[in-house]
Amino acid sequence: MIKRMFIWLALLGLILMFLPFLRDFDFHKELGDLSSQYIQGSIDDIKTQNVVTSVVVTYRGLDTLGEVTVLFLATAGVGFLLRKKNKILKSRVSSELLQTGSQFLFVLIILTGIYIFTHGHLTPGGGFQGGVLITTAFLLLILADVNLKFNHSILLVVESFSGAFYVLIGLLGILLIGINSFLDPTIMPLGSFGKLISAGAIPVIYSLVGLKVGSELTTILDKMGGE
Amino acid sequence: MIFSIILGFLLLIIGIYGMLTQKNLIKIVIGFSIVDTGTHIIIVSIGYLRNRTAPILDGAVDLANATKQVVDPIPSALVLTAIVIGLAVTALMLSFVIKLYQKNKSLSIDDYQELKW
Numbered sequence: 001m002i003k004r005m006f007i008w009l010a011l012l013g014l015i016l017m018f019l020p021f022l023r024d025f026d027f028h029k030e031l032g033d034l035s036s037q038y039i040q041g042s043i044d045d046i047k048t049q050n051v052v053t054s055v056v057v058t059y060r061g062l063d064t065l066g067e068v069t070v071l072f073l074a075t076a077g078v079g080f081l082l083r084k085k086n087k088i089l090k091s092r093v094s095s096e097l098l099q100t101g102s103q104f105l106f107v108l109i110i111l112t113g114i115y116i117f118t119h120g121h122l123t124p125g126g127g128f129q130g131g132v133l134i135t136t137a138f139l140l141l142i143l144a145d146v147n148l149k150f151n152h153s154i155l156l157v158v159e160s161f162s163g164a165f166y167v168l169i170g171l172l173g174i175l176l177i178g179i180n181s182f183l184d185p186t187i188m189p190l191g192s193f194g195k196l197i198s199a200g201a202i203p204v205i206y207s208l209v210g211l212k213v214g215s216e217l218t219t220i221l222d223k224m225g226g227e
Numbered sequence: 228m229i230f231s232i233i234l235g236f237l238l239l240i241i242g243i244y245g246m247l248t249q250k251n252l253i254k255i256v257i258g259f260s261i262v263d264t265g266t267h268i269i270i271v272s273i274g275y276l277r278n279r280t281a282p283i284l285d286g287a288v289d290l291a292n293a294t295k296q297v298v299d300p301i302p303s304a305l306v307l308t309a310i311v312i313g314l315a316v317t318a319l320m321l322s323f324v325i326k327l328y329q330k331n332k333s334l335s336i337d338d339y340q341e342l343k344w
Contacts, residue, residue, distance in 0.1 A: 007247045011240060018236050025232065028276060028299075035301055036294040039282065043290055051282035051297065055304040067308050074315035081322045124283060128311050194285070213311070220318050224325075 047190045048121045048199040056126065057202050057209075061183035065170065068163065068212060075216045082223040091146050102144040109137035117210030121199040127206040131213025138218045142225045150222050155215045162212040169201055169208075231272040238265030250335050252324045256317060263313040267306050274302030 031039070038059055039051050048054040056064055116123075117130030142148055173184035185200030192198055238261055245258030275298055280287055282300035289296065328334055 004248075007244070010247065011244055014240060014243065018239075022229075022232065022236070025229070027229075031276070031294055031297075031299055035299045038300060039284075039294050039297065043284065043293060049284050051284065051300040052303045052307065055300050056307055060304060063308060067311060070312055071315045074319045077319045078322045081319075081326050122285075124281070126307075128307060132314075193290075217314075224318070224322065 043193070046185050046199055046202070047193045048202055049194050050121055050123065050126075052124075053121050053126055053202060053206065054199075057121075057205050058183065058185055061170070061205075064209070065166070065183070068166070068209060071213065071216055072159075072163070075219055078220050078223050094144050099144050102140040106137050106141060109140070110134055113137070113210070113214065117207050118203055119196070120206040120210075121202045122194065122196065127209030128213055130210040132217060134210070134214035135217040135221060139221055142221060146225065148225075150218065152219075152222075155219055155222075158211055159215040159219070162208040162215070166205060166208045166212070169205055231275075232269055235265045235268035235272065238262070238268065241265075250337060252327065252334050252336060253321075255336070256320050256324065259320065260313070260317055263309075263317075267309060267313075270302045270306050270309070274299035 038055055041059070042048045042051045042054040046054055046058055048058075113130045113133035115130075116125040116133060117127045120126030120130070138150070169187070170183040172187050173181040176187050177184050183205070185202045185205070188200045188204070190198060190200050196203075242258045242261030242263075242265060245261065246255050249255055249258065279296055279298045282297040282303065284290060284293055284297070324334070327339065331338055333339075
């Protein structure tokens with residue numbers, strides 16, 4: 001009883017903390033200076049059509065590197081906790097429809113994922129979304145056959161190489177341009193605004209992020225699928 | 228929109244209530260996910276500007292006047308980061324739950340008293 005009272009007290013305190021924020025909140029009529037600079041820079045300096053991508057990959061590129069690191073740590077944690085015991089799970093054989101359908105859709109979903117992360121600088125989407133889409137293709141395969149075994153060495157190689165090349169491209173910026181240019185996309189020719197080959201190194205970086213996210217989440221799926 | 232900010236805070240409070248009252252470990256993880264979603268809705272709606280389009284500078288946006296026509300791109304970028312981190316943390320928590328269940332054959336948080344004082 002007393003515990004329940006404390007819970008309600010805590011929630012009431014939380015609501016009281018939020019109320020001033022809601023009361024004093026007013027919507028901006030114009031963009032702030034930082035956002036305007038990001039949009040102008042995205043047009044003039046790095047020729048990226050999707051401003052969210054230019055913020056994520058270039059202006060806040062170090063944050064994205066940290067985020068990929070957090071994702072890697074979480075994958076390592078899942079892998080450490082759920083070590084495979086190589087047991088064969090007894091389950092009903094999945095239906096003909098699911099088996100055929102998953103084999104048919106697998107390639108299409110992978111292609112859509114690759115399209116999304118290579119066009120991340122032009123259309124909504126990018127490395128993270130494409131990577132997650134690639135993982136859903138593997139999820140479909142696991143649903144069709146629970147005892148499916150993935151090739152761990154290929155997953156490991158893709159994951160390590162994409163991570164290493166991501167950092168290497170960042171370091172190339174320091175080598176070629178200057179000490180303040182970690183993850184600068186202008187190490188590659190910028191091309192013309194709105195074309196597939198544009199925005200310098202951004203499509204390369206986002207494709208590497210997509211491969212890394214896809215392989216890491218597939219590793220998580222593989223570990224969890226055995227439980 | 229003030230409505231979506233209120234919705235976000237409502238989700239946040241529902242999630243925290245769920246985390247505090249539920250005994251089932253998986254339900255606690257679900258409560259955490261609801262808190263996550265609530266914060267995402269709040270952050271995205273802070274960047275909203277009336278009568279403007281998404282920050283993608285294609286044919287719908289006049290390039291010379293782009294800063295007057297698009298919403299704030301920074302909250303969207305922050306939420307993109309937060310969603311992926313939330314996914315990874317949820318996967319990690321669920322694997323902790325799996326491990327605890329394998330060890331003690333119970334999903335109730337009352338059966339785990341090692342850290343209770």
